[in-house]
Amino acid sequence: MTSKSGSRRQPTAISSPAERLLAWYDRHRRHLPWRSAPGEAADPYHVWLSEIMLQQTTVVTVGPYYTDFLTRWPRIEDLAAAPLDDVLTAWAGLGYYARARNLKKCAEVLVADHGGRFPDTEAGLLDLPGIGPYTAAAISAIAFDRKATILDGNVERVMARLHRVETPLPKAKEELRALAARYTPDLRPGDYAQAIMDLGATICTPTKPKCFLCPWREDCAAHAAGDMEVYPKKSPKAARPQRFGFCFVMIDKDGRIALEKRPEKGLLGGMVQVPTSDWLGAPLDVTDATSLAPVKGKWRQLDGSVIHVFTHFALHLTVFAATCVKADPRYQWVSVDQLGTVALPSVMRKVVEHGLGKLS
DNA sequence: GAAACGTGGGC
DNA sequence: TGCCCAAGTTT
Numbered sequence: 001m002t003s004k005s006g007s008r009r010q011p012t013a014i015s016s017p018a019e020r021l022l023a024w025y026d027r028h029r030r031h032l033p034w035r036s037a038p039g040e041a042a043d044p045y046h047v048w049l050s051e052i053m054l055q056q057t058t059v060v061t062v063g064p065y066y067t068d069f070l071t072r073w074p075r076i077e078d079l080a081a082a083p084l085d086d087v088l089t090a091w092a093g094l095g096y097y098a099r100a101r102n103l104k105k106c107a108e109v110l111v112a113d114h115g116g117r118f119p120d121t122e123a124g125l126l127d128l129p130g131i132g133p134y135t136a137a138a139i140s141a142i143a144f145d146r147k148a149t150i151l152d153g154n155v156e157r158v159m160a161r162l163h164r165v166e167t168p169l170p171k172a173k174e175e176l177r178a179l180a181a182r183y184t185p186d187l188r189p190g191d192y193a194q195a196i197m198d199l200g201a202t203i204c205t206p207t208k209p210k211c212f213l214c215p216w217r218e219d220c221a222a223h224a225a226g227d228m229e230v231y232p233k234k235s236p237k238a239a240r241p242q243r244f245g246f247c248f249v250m251i252d253k254d255g256r257i258a259l260e261k262r263p264e265k266g267l268l269g270g271m272v273q274v275p276t277s278d279w280l281g282a283p284l285d286v287t288d289a290t291s292l293a294p295v296k297g298k299w300r301q302l303d304g305s306v307i308h309v310f311t312h313f314a315l316h317l318t319v320f321a322a323t324c325v326k327a328d329p330r331y332q333w334v335s336v337d338q339l340g341t342v343a344l345p346s347v348m349r350k351v352v353e354h355g356l357g358k359l360s
Numbered sequence: 361g362a363a364a365c366g367t368g369g370g371c
Numbered sequence: 372t373g374c375c376c377a378a379g380t381t382t
Contacts, residue, residue: 054378061368061377095366098381132380152378170361197378206376207371238363240374267365309373310366346367 025195102130154200160232249355
């Protein structure tokens with residue numbers, strides 16, 4: 001601790017990059033709800049649940065969902081036994097709803113065919129629904145401390161900078177994977193996996209990386225060149241198309257709203273929505289609203305529109321509202337304070353709020 | 361390989 | 372304001 005590079009330094013082994021990263025991790029690891037205490041074994045169920053939730057989703061967003069899921073379904077057997085609609089309801093707002101459908105399916109498979117235990121190998125994990133190359137490696141490493149090369153957005157960025165990889169993503173994937181494999185240690189592979197993700201999340205960030213705090217500063221070609229932020233290079237992305245539709249908010253005399261279930265597969269699969277037109281590539285003609293509406297009635301167009309940006313298109317919804325004397329049994333009628341009990345995705349929550357806000 | 365698949369926050 | 376980004380997987 002007190003030794004400086006000087007003449008009377010004790011003889012020590014030259015540390016590897018992995019050792020330097022692990023030493024940094026031991027001092028600076030993040031405290032996350034799904035992380036076991038230092039030196040304690042991780043619970044594979046907890047690791048799996050967190051990894052699925054964290055796919056393309058930030059730590060801050062996942063936090064409350066993870067806690068809620070574990071409270072509702074403390075063991076994988078509980079999750080396997082739960083109705084899918086309950087799982088989708090608890091997942092509502094997190095996005096990428098195929099994750100929730102696969103989560104439930106994976107739990108069922110594990111309980112039915114594997115005694116409720118996770119495989120400890122990447123190959124075994126890869127066979128399970130919703131578990132791809134990254135997640136299989138992550139669970140294998142973190143939950144079972146098996147050597148596995150994880151390659152996620154963080155690791156891609158770190159490797160691309162360490163070696164100033166010029167190939168743009170996604171083409172560079174295998175090149176980056178090969179680099180990442182060279183760093184993965186035989187000792188503490190689970191801690192190493194979490195360490196390199198912590199490094200990417202807190203030090204080697206997309207913009208303004210904190211190189212002055214980085215344990216790999218002296219190993220990094222991009223730092224030496226001073227061009228960290230140009231890596232990883234990325235292929236240009238296509239423009240985001242626009243789609244347009246009408247939504248129909250029906251309210252009965254008790255203030256309940258008519259909802260229906262979307263098809264089980266595809267966009268927002270299995271989730272609940274307000275009746276809607278198709279979502280097309282050009283604005284709809286308002287005079288067609290009556291024919292597109294789910295029922296006849298006095299439909300009132302509300303001011304403004306709801307704009308919701310999905311990954312692959314931006315959606316513009318014009319909202320119509322009508323009050324109904326009779327609650328059509330084809331729909332599920334839900335009061336506003338009960339909306340938390342149904343699987344309402346964010347786009348539809350916006351539509352409902354827009355409808356209620358404009359009405360009152 | 362490319363496209364489908366959500367959402368909210370940061371700059 | 373619009374673009375980028377976040378512990379990717381499936382088809």
